[in-house]
Amino acid sequence: MVFHEGRVRLSGGRECQGEVEIYFRQDWRRVLLDSWSLSEASVLCRQLGCGSVLNYRSSPSTTEHKHMCVTGFSCSGSEDHLGNCSSAQAEPVNCSSGEQLYITCSEFKEIRLSEGCEGNLEVFYNGTWGNVCHNQMDDETVNMVCRELNCGRRGSLSNTEARVKSAPNWLDELKCRKHDSNLWQCPSSPWGQNRCDNHDEVARITCTGAIRSDLFWFYMFL
Known part of the structure; x- marks a missing residue:
C-alpha cells in the first residue's frame, strides 16, 4: 500500500x-x-x-x-x-x-447507560451527552447496546424520564438489524430530529446480569 x-x-x-x-x-x-x-x-x-x-x-x-x-x-x-x-x-x-x-x-460518538449496565441510554455527540428515545426500539437494538457495553448479550427495555430535561434528544426511531455490527450502523431518525417527550419517552435499558442499584445492599446483607 x-x-x-x-x-x-x-x-x-x-x-x-x-x-x-x-x-x-x-x-x-x-x-x-x-x-x-x-x-x-x-x-x-x-x-x-x-x-x-x-x-x-x-x-x-x-x-x-x-x-x-x-x-x-x-x-x-x-x-x-x-x-x-x-x-x-x-x-x-x-x-x-x-x-x-x-x-x-465533533463526529466522535459514544454510548453509556447511566448506572453502569442499566439506566437511561445516553449518547455523546457534537460535544454533548443527550438522550435516546424509545420509539420503535426493539430487542435487537437493546441487545446491541448491552453487547457494545460489555454488559452481557441481552437486556430489557422500558421508558422513563430524562435525567437532565434540558439535554438534547439525539436519537429517535433507533432500530438495529441482525447484520449491524455496532449501534452507529443502525437506522434512526436524523441526529436531533425526534418526536420524544423528555418526561416519559426516554429509553431505559437493563442488561442481563446487571444488579439493580436498589437491590445491591439487600443482596449484600442476605
Missing part, C-alpha cells in the same frame, strides 16, 4: 478521537502538541471526515512512543488536507521532547 505525505490517522481504536499520527517521510509519526493550533486541528478533523474540532490536548497515554514525532505543519484552517498545508518547517523530532497530540472531533 502506498501512503502519501500528510495522510492522517487516529490511534486508540476510536473513530474521530485519539492520538494523532501523520505519514511523513515514509513513516507514521505522532505530533507534538506545542506545534499545533486550532487551524491544523480543524483541517485534520475535516480530512478524517469527522466534522469540526471539539478540542485538542496532550495524550492521556502514559506509554512512551518509541518512534520519532513530527512538528512544523502550518495551516490556514481552510484546507481539506494536511498535504495542502505548508510543511516547509516540518521535521521529525524525538517524541520525548514534548507532549503528544490527542484530538476529539
Whole structure:
C-alpha cells in the first residue's frame, strides 16, 4: 500500500478521537502538541471526515512512543488536507521532547447507560451527552447496546424520564438489524430530529446480569 505525505490517522481504536499520527517521510509519526493550533486541528478533523474540532490536548497515554514525532505543519484552517498545508518547517523530532497530540472531533460518538449496565441510554455527540428515545426500539437494538457495553448479550427495555430535561434528544426511531455490527450502523431518525417527550419517552435499558442499584445492599446483607 502506498501512503502519501500528510495522510492522517487516529490511534486508540476510536473513530474521530485519539492520538494523532501523520505519514511523513515514509513513516507514521505522532505530533507534538506545542506545534499545533486550532487551524491544523480543524483541517485534520475535516480530512478524517469527522466534522469540526471539539478540542485538542496532550495524550492521556502514559506509554512512551518509541518512534520519532513530527512538528512544523502550518495551516490556514481552510484546507481539506494536511498535504495542502505548508510543511516547509516540518521535521521529525524525538517524541520525548514534548507532549503528544490527542484530538476529539465533533463526529466522535459514544454510548453509556447511566448506572453502569442499566439506566437511561445516553449518547455523546457534537460535544454533548443527550438522550435516546424509545420509539420503535426493539430487542435487537437493546441487545446491541448491552453487547457494545460489555454488559452481557441481552437486556430489557422500558421508558422513563430524562435525567437532565434540558439535554438534547439525539436519537429517535433507533432500530438495529441482525447484520449491524455496532449501534452507529443502525437506522434512526436524523441526529436531533425526534418526536420524544423528555418526561416519559426516554429509553431505559437493563442488561442481563446487571444488579439493580436498589437491590445491591439487600443482596449484600442476605
